[in-house]
Amino acid sequence: MNVTKIIEIAIALVALVLYLLMVSKAAKLGAALGKDQAIKDYFLDTPRKSQSPYKLGTGGLTMWEVIEVYLMEQNMKPIELAEKAGISTGTLSDLKSGRLKNPSFKLLEKIADVLNIDMNEFRGLS
Numbered sequence: 001m002n003v004t005k006i007i008e009i010a011i012a013l014v015a016l017v018l019y020l021l022m023v024s025k026a027a028k029l030g031a032a033l034g035k036d037q038a039i040k041d042y043f044l045d046t047p048r049k050s051q052s053p054y055k056l057g058t059g060g061l062t063m064w065e066v067i068e069v070y071l072m073e074q075n076m077k078p079i080e081l082a083e084k085a086g087i088s089t090g091t092l093s094d095l096k097s098g099r100l101k102n103p104s105f106k107l108l109e110k111i112a113d114v115l116n117i118d119m120n121e122f123r124g125l126s
Contacts (some may be wrong), residue, residue, distance in 0.1 A: 019075060028075070050062055063103070063122060064093065064095055064096045064098075066122070067081075067095075067111060067115070070115040070117055071115070074115065076115075078092050078096075080113070081111065081114055083113055084114045085110040085113070085114045086110060087107065087111075091107065108122050
């Protein structure tokens with residue numbers, strides 16, 4: 001086997017590996033986007049006021065997932081929410097990670113005011 005043939009095979013193998021990595025990455029991204037899109041579609045397509053989505057059978061969304069949907073609807077980043085609500089980004093991070101298990105009424109009120117949502121959206125959520 002000559003050197004040229006070895007180089008051609010090596011290039012083909014590298015191309016195949018790169019292709020497989022891209023396909024794998026695209027599949028993971030698609031799966032993540034699929035979940036996010038499903039949550040977003042549910043909230044955008046379902047009329048609701050004064051009812052917790054948790055009680056409507058969405059599979060037990062967390063409080064952060066509800067907040068995240070409203071952030072997406074308003075094209076707002078969490079840091080913007082923190083600034084407008086007058087709360088720290090660390091508090092939002094704790095809420096997102098689940099470290100903040102029982103947020104105060106005042107905190108929820110600030111978030112609801114900025115996102116312009118009914119406080120009842122948080123009822124029954126963790």
